Amino acid sequence: MNLSDSKKKLALAGIICGVVAACLAYFGNPANMAFCIACFIRDTAGALGLHSTETVQYARPEILGLVLGAFIISVATKEYRSMAGSSPMVRFVLGMILAIGSLVFLGCPLRMIIRMSAGDLNAWVALIGFILGVGTGVIALKKGFSLGRAHAANRMNGYVLPVLMAGILVLALATTLLKSSESGPGSMHAPILMSLAGGLIFGAVAQKSRMCFAGSIRDVILMRNFDLLTIIGGLFVVMLVFNIATGRFNAAFETPGIIAHSEHLWNILGMYAVGFAAVLAGGCPLRQLILAGQGSSDSAVTVLGMFAGAALAHNFGLAASATAVNAETQEVVAGSVPLYGKAAVIICIVVCFLIAFLNKRNEGK
Amino acid sequence: MRIVDARGLSCPEPVMLTEDALREGKGPVKVLVTEPHQRMNIEKYAKDHGRKAVSEKTEDGFAVVIE
Numbered sequence: 061m062n063l064s065d066s067k068k069k070l071a072l073a074g075i076i077c078g079v080v081a082a083c084l085a086y087f088g089n090p091a092n093m094a095f096c097i098a099c100f101i102r103d104t105a106g107a108l109g110l111h112s113t114e115t116v117q118y119a120r121p122e123i124l125g126l127v128l129g130a131f132i133i134s135v136a137t138k139e140y141r142s143m144a145g146s147s148p149m150v151r152f153v154l155g156m157i158l159a160i161g162s163l164v165f166l167g168c169p170l171r172m173i174i175r176m177s178a179g180d181l182n183a184w185v186a187l188i189g190f191i192l193g194v195g196t197g198v199i200a201l202k203k204g205f206s207l208g209r210a211h212a213a214n215r216m217n218g219y220v221l222p223v224l225m226a227g228i229l230v231l232a233l234a235t236t237l238l239k240s241s242e243s244g245p246g247s248m249h250a251p252i253l254m255s256l257a258g259g260l261i262f263g264a265v266a267q268k269s270r271m272c273f274a275g276s277i278r279d280v281i282l283m284r285n286f287d288l289l290t291i292i293g294g295l296f297v298v299m300l301v302f303n304i305a306t307g308r309f310n311a312a313f314e315t316p317g318i319i320a321h322s323e324h325l326w327n328i329l330g331m332y333a334v335g336f337a338a339v340l341a342g343g344c345p346l347r348q349l350i351l352a353g354q355g356s357s358d359s360a361v362t363v364l365g366m367f368a369g370a371a372l373a374h375n376f377g378l379a380a381s382a383t384a385v386n387a388e389t390q391e392v393v394a395g396s397v398p399l400y401g402k403a404a405v406i407i408c409i410v411v412c413f414l415i416a417f418l419n420k421r422n423e424g425k
Numbered sequence: 426m427r428i429v430d431a432r433g434l435s436c437p438e439p440v441m442l443t444e445d446a447l448r449e450g451k452g453p454v455k456v457l458v459t460e461p462h463q464r465m466n467i468e469k470y471a472k473d474h475g476r477k478a479v480s481e482k483t484e485d486g487f488a489v490v491i492e
Contacts (some may be wrong), residue, residue, distance in 0.1 A: 064465065139461045146435065201441065209433030210459075212485060270462055275436065282437060283444075285473075342435030421438070 063269040067290045072271035072292020079172060080258045081295070082302035084122070087250040091308055092178045092318045094299070095122060095262065096171035097345035098162030102370035102379075103246050107238040110371035113379075119179070119232040121252050123349065124225040125259015126266070127363075130353025131222040133264040144357035146206035150415055151358050155348070155365020155406040156372065161372065162328055163335035163379040164401050165189075166319055168345045169273035169334060173292060175320065177299035179311035182320045182327050189328030190335040194277045197339025199414070201282070205340065206421035210358055218355030221363065224359075245319060261425025267354060272347040273339030275388040276384035314318065315394060319382040321395025326380070326402060333408040340415055380405045431463065439463045440470050446483045447474070447491065455477055459486035467491075 063073045077095075079243040083092035093099050099116075106117030134140040162168045165186050167175060169250040172190065175183035197205075232238050233252070241247040249255060265271070267293055276288035313322045321327070338344045341362050343351060348366070351359035373379045396407075429446045431439035439458050446454045456467050464480050464487040471478035471491045480489045 064462070065469075141460055143433065143459065146433065201437070208440055210435075211433055212459075261466075278437065283440065283470075287469075373484060 063265065064287070067287065070269055070287055070290040071294040073265050073271060074291035075272065075298050076265050077291075078261050078295040078298025078302075080262050083298060084250045084255060085256050085302070086286070086306070087254055088246045088248060089250050089255075090245045090319060091169060092175050092180060092243065093167070094174050095258075096167050096174070097123070097349065097372065098159055098168035098366070099171065099245070101345070101366050102163060102374065103241075104247065105367045105370045106374070107232070108228070109239060110367065111374035113374040114239075114246075115241050116246045116374070117239040117241045118246040118249060119228050119238050120242075121139070121229060121232070121256035122259035122262070123268050124229045125256045125264035126346070127222050127225045129260035129263025130267040130350040133267050134354035137268075138230045139267070139325075139345065141214045142213045142216065142355045142357070143210040144213040144217055146210035146358045147419065148358055148361040150207055150419065151341055151362040152365035152368070153411060154271040154337045154415065155292075155362035156369030157412060158341070158345050158348075158362070159366040159369030160373050160378055160404050160408055161330045161337065162345065163373040163396055164184065164330035164405050165334070166321065166380050169331075169338070170346050171274065172331065172342070173296050174299050175318075177296050178303045178318065179309045180315065180318060180320050180424070181311060181313050184323070185324050186327040186331040189330065189332035191277055192328075193332035193335025193337075194274055194339050195281055196332075196336050196412075197274075198278055198281045198414035199342065203417070204421045205416050205419055207340070207342075207419055209355065213357060217357045219354045220357075221360040231288070245387060249329060258302075263350060266346060266350045268378055273344040274335055275343060275347065277335070279340050314383050314394065321380050321383055321397065323395075323397050326397040326405065329405050329409065330397075332388040333405055333412060334404045336409065336412040336416070340412065373401075373404075376400055376404075426490070427452065427454050429454060432457050432459045436463065436466070440466050443467055443470060443491070447476070454491045456489045456491065457483065457486065458489065461487070463487075464489055
């Protein structure tokens with residue numbers, strides 16, 4: 061089975077994933093979140109007690125499903141490779157940047173597309189930053205950026221993250237150890253089995269199609285190759301139809317209740333950091349989970365970095381707040397990015413530049 | 426035959442190294458990669474640029490010969 065050898069199959073892969081995201085949104089996930097890697101990692105970090113923001117704590121089965129789906133399909137189709145050793149600690153830092161930048165914008169690149177399909181103009185503004193970030197990463201690649209080679213590792217290394225993820229699922233189902241939000245985004249979710257099934261399907265399709273939100277734009281800039289962008293197009297169209305059909309489409313900036321803010325500069329810079337870091341790490345947050353599932357310990361370290369970054373973003377108050385209606389006064393309160401969040405994004409961008417231009421390819425031919 | 430050793434490198438480095446090698450000369454190029462999707466990317470890159478590519482399994486991945 062190969063989903064990446066023709067544009068039709070790639071578009072189909074995007075459509076399948078779009079249907080999964082639409083179903084999960086319909087059955088309980090926050091409306092314009094539907095399927096967001098950064099938000100789901102943040103919620104899962106909260107469930108584990110890595111941060112204490114009570115409204116965003118829930119072990120999202122989608123995250124576990126994504127890793128396990130990619131793991132199972134890669135083993136079944138003989139694409140599983142246990143690899144490790146390509147600058148793991150640099151990748152950990154890039155994972156932190158992916159999470160922090162996403163939580164300042166309020167969404168990973170996948171959710172940016174989902175928000176765009178719901179008419180959220182803030183996400184269209186953020187797209188500018190994301191494209192510029194990916195473009196900066198491409199310049200670094202052309203100047204010889206590389207995190208070095210990964211090497212074959214003991215087969216067991218690649219099993220660790222999928223097993224840890226399965227462990228979180230067991231804890232969620234069989235114990236009361238994990239925290240679970242009673243209000244806010246963390247309390248809004250589709251039924252557990254549906255979320256898990258959605259994650260498994262999304263993970264398997266993403267593995268076979270090589271879906272990557274940073275890679276899609278990177279390939280267009282670098283090689284004029286539109287293959288990966290076709291997947292994103294399929295997903296966008298499905299979510300657009302879903303949002304229009306269910307009355308969720310609203311082309312506007314200040315829209316309370318959809319988890320977004322209109323600080324344009326910080327939407328742009330947040331996603332600039334994410335686009336830049338994603339190119340340096342070899343893939344967007346979704347792709348990191350998929351690569352980790354198919355055996356990359358380096359991507360698994362990036363995922364752990366995303367957990368750490370998400371926890372820090374909430375422990376230090378870096379994450380943005382969303383535009384909302386004050387329940388008592390019924391006034392719209394504009395969402396915003398805290399001062400420390402702005403400082404964190406600037407630091408993230410500086411760190412990206414340091415990583416980009418201090419890691420050169422010195423071999424390879 | 427020129428050899429591009431792209432084993433263990435992250436995307437899109439294998440394709441970039443292949444592109445450089447094809448630009449530098451006209452003869453055949455052998456590209457060594459580790460992962461199945463990288464083999465496919467190289468094969469597709471060759472096909473898109475009017476070159477024939479033949480792959481074979483190696484001990485630690487794949488060798489793609491672009492003629």
